[in-house]
Amino acid sequence: MLEVQTLSKAYGRKQILNDLSFTVHPGEVIGLVGENGAGKSTLLQILATLSQPSAGEIMLYDQSYRTDVKIIRRQIGFVPQDIALWEDFSVKENMRFFEKLSWNHKNTEQLRQLCQDMKLNKWNETVKQLSGGMKRKLNIAVSLIHDPDLLILDEPTAGIDLKSRKDIASYLAGLAKTQEKMILYTSHDLDQITQTCDRIYCMGDDPFYYQVLQAYGEQPVLL
Numbered sequence: 001m002l003e004v005q006t007l008s009k010a011y012g013r014k015q016i017l018n019d020l021s022f023t024v025h026p027g028e029v030i031g032l033v034g035e036n037g038a039g040k041s042t043l044l045q046i047l048a049t050l051s052q053p054s055a056g057e058i059m060l061y062d063q064s065y066r067t068d069v070k071i072i073r074r075q076i077g078f079v080p081q082d083i084a085l086w087e088d089f090s091v092k093e094n095m096r097f098f099e100k101l102s103w104n105h106k107n108t109e110q111l112r113q114l115c116q117d118m119k120l121n122k123w124n125e126t127v128k129q130l131s132g133g134m135k136r137k138l139n140i141a142v143s144l145i146h147d148p149d150l151l152i153l154d155e156p157t158a159g160i161d162l163k164s165r166k167d168i169a170s171y172l173a174g175l176a177k178t179q180e181k182m183i184l185y186t187s188h189d190l191d192q193i194t195q196t197c198d199r200i201y202c203m204g205d206d207p208f209y210y211q212v213l214q215a216y217g218e219q220p221v222l223l
């Protein structure tokens with residue numbers, strides 16, 4: 001379980017996150033929504049251990065983000081907003097490269113299976129030959145090589161076609177349910193968020209997202 005308690009983050013005098021508390025349970029897909037600048041990426045970066053909070057506690061199972069960062073990093077997969085792949089390498093070469101950096105090893109067939117599970121069947125094509133949606137699928141596949149318990153994704157479906165969005169969303173939901181993963185992701189696509197997520201957290205001062213989600217029949221949680 002991921003437990004966030006009274007988390008705050010300020011950049012200089014600018015308060016971005018203020019006293020956030022929430023939990024994510026194994027098997028849950030959590031959607032994080034809010035206007036531009038609400039602090040979603042800031043929160044995800046802290047949860048991915050890439051940024052420090054100004055105050056508060058975070059626990060992943062019984063490990064503390066303050067004292068057990070090395071262990072926690074092994075249990076986290078992070079997919080940033082920007083694609084982070086080697087453009088001149090093939091899909092296979094990217095998977096093998098990142099597998100070498102991973103603490104948990106997989107053979108080539110297992111790596112290929114990960115891509116196929118994501119409906120990415122371009123094993124020998126270079127990344128620069130792939131479409132934006134395919135690159136995003138590969139980015140997600142890379143983040144899963146070390147079999148993380150907690151998967152954090154910053155707008156994994158931004159700018160990609162409806163079919164690929166559905167592929168990714170149903171893959172993430174299946175992963176949470178079959179392997180008890182905790183998945184936390186941001187998106188501005190409320191149709192997809194409401195269809196995919198077990199719970200939705202709303203960030204920011206603007207009540208717009210909260211109200212629209214209520215109109216969808218959801219009961220979002222205000223952070």
Ligand SMILES: Nc1ncnc2c1ncn2[C@@H]1O[C@H](COP(=O)(O)OP(=O)(O)OP(=O)(O)O)[C@@H](O)[C@H]1O
Nearest residue numbers: 011012014016034035036037038039040041042043
């Ligand atoms: N390194 C930084 N230094 C100072 N301010 C920052 C820094 N990173 C982010 N911010 C500010 O923090 C606020 C929250 O940004 P963040 O990227 O977390 O929002 P977001 O909800 O993810 O937005 P979007 O939907 O546009 O991706 C913004 O006002 C941004 O300018």
